[in-house]
Amino acid sequence: MRKLRISLLFILLSLGLHSQETESQLGEAGFENITLETEVDSLKLYFEHREFRNPYHGMLYANRLLGKADPELPRKNSTFFPVFHNQLMGRYEAQTYNFSPLSESDRHFYAENNKVFKNYRFNFRLHPEVVSRFGYYEDPFETKFNMILDTRIYLASGVSLQTGITIPIVNNLDNHGMKLRAAPSMLHYFVQPWNAHFFSLSAGTFYNDRYGFDLEYRFARMDSRWSFGFAGGVTGFYRLYGLEYYSEPVDDLYGVADVEWRTGIEHTTLKLSAGQFLYQDKGMRLDLIKQFAAAELGLFAARTDIGTTGGFQFAFSLFPGKILRGKKNEVRTTEEFRWEYTYNNEDPVAQQFRIGMPRLADLLRNYNEAWIKHLSNNN
Structure with missing residues (x-):
């Protein structure tokens, strides 16, 4: 013994x-x-x-x-x-x-x-912000390109603060100017209180010149082909000119519901969204999304009160990933760079703004068991 x-x-x-x-x-x-x-x-x-x-x-x-x-x-x-x-x-x-x-x-x-x-390390992240518009005779390629250096500070389980600085590189698109300014800064709460039920709550300044509150809910079983969710909130317009700040009232309500189906064909997903988008724009949008090992590519079409449009989007991790890493600090490129092009680049048809983390549908799609097992079978 x-x-x-x-x-x-x-x-x-x-x-x-x-x-x-x-x-x-x-x-x-x-x-x-x-x-x-x-x-x-x-x-x-x-x-x-x-x-x-x-x-x-x-x-x-x-x-x-x-x-x-x-x-x-x-x-x-x-x-x-x-x-x-x-x-x-x-x-x-x-x-x-x-x-x-x-x-x-x-x-x-x-x-x-x-x-x-x-x-957690004190993590500094580099990622670009790119907005483009094509087609004007005098200036056929208008673009705004900023480099953002930001960080995320974890305050409690599921609670984090994201903030940083925006470094303008090129801008012949709008009157944002070329002064250094604060990057979109927001407080996030992300939680899965019960299996397959996910919530995301954000408050602060967002991308697309929006500030206010954003709430998402999604039901997503990782072993199912189906998921559905809802995103809603209230926002207003804001703009920074260096240290100068301009804002309008937080009175733009939006609410969009969606259902997503993994087709089982070539790792494609169909997503149908409907509701009130930004600017009281009511209508629907259909996305066809294909997943690749290191990227995601999607086509979409939308019809709303404002108009009709179509286009594409893609997302991938930005090379090279790690730049500098220590025990307490790290400098890296973004884990997800997402960009969308729409042929109707004048009217904001079926628009949603970006927050500081992936939308729940885009995030949870990668955790699906069928997709992960497919990747493992090819390694």
Whole structure:
């Protein structure tokens, strides 16, 4: 009996040492919010990696690092818990990438071990802001190109503040001017209180010269082809000229509902949105979205009170990702650069503004089990 106790103590000490070494190696590779739950025959890894827009790439990277750290780690019984903005998204088996909803014990363990201020680097992010208009005879290509340096500060579980500075590079599109100014700055609250129910609440100054409040809700099971959601809020117009500030009342109401269906054909998704967009613009929009391993490409058409339009959009992680990384600080490029072109570039047909994080539909699409398993089968 004494030998058995000594053996068990030795195993537990070894597992603890392996966990510390593994956490250190994962941290050096850019992982944050790392929590390891190691037992004799299983391993659970809770993590976030803000360099990747697709959680699969974080799980793939973790799998490779775990194998290099210690080939004896029980990876056959490993489970990954990807985290987004300090919130658990679900659980995925490390070898098969099968998805299962979070259990109460998963949530309890994470809540007990999650230390918001300790688990994040001070992260500086570089990303471009590009707005273009084509077709004028005197100036056929009008564009505004800014480089934004911003950061996200986590205040509590799911609560973060995003702020930064806008650096104008080129502007022959509007009267924004070429002075340095504050980047869109907003307070976010992101949460999944119950499995498959996601909420996002934002308040502050947004992109597209909007400020005010934005609320999103989405029901999305990661093992289903269907999801639906609603986005609504109230905003007003604002503009910064260096340190000068101009604003109009917050009185522009909007509310848009949508339903999304994964077709199962070539990893395409159909999304139908309808409601009141910005500027009291009522109508609907249809998107056809195709997912690629490192990007997303979409076509859309819209018909509203203001007019009819169509166009395309794309999203991808901006190269090179990591620029500088230390234990407490990191400089990187954005995990998602998203741009949209519409042929009707005069009238704001079916417009929604950008907030400081991806819209829930765009975010959760990447966590779908079918998509993640497809990526794993091609690696």
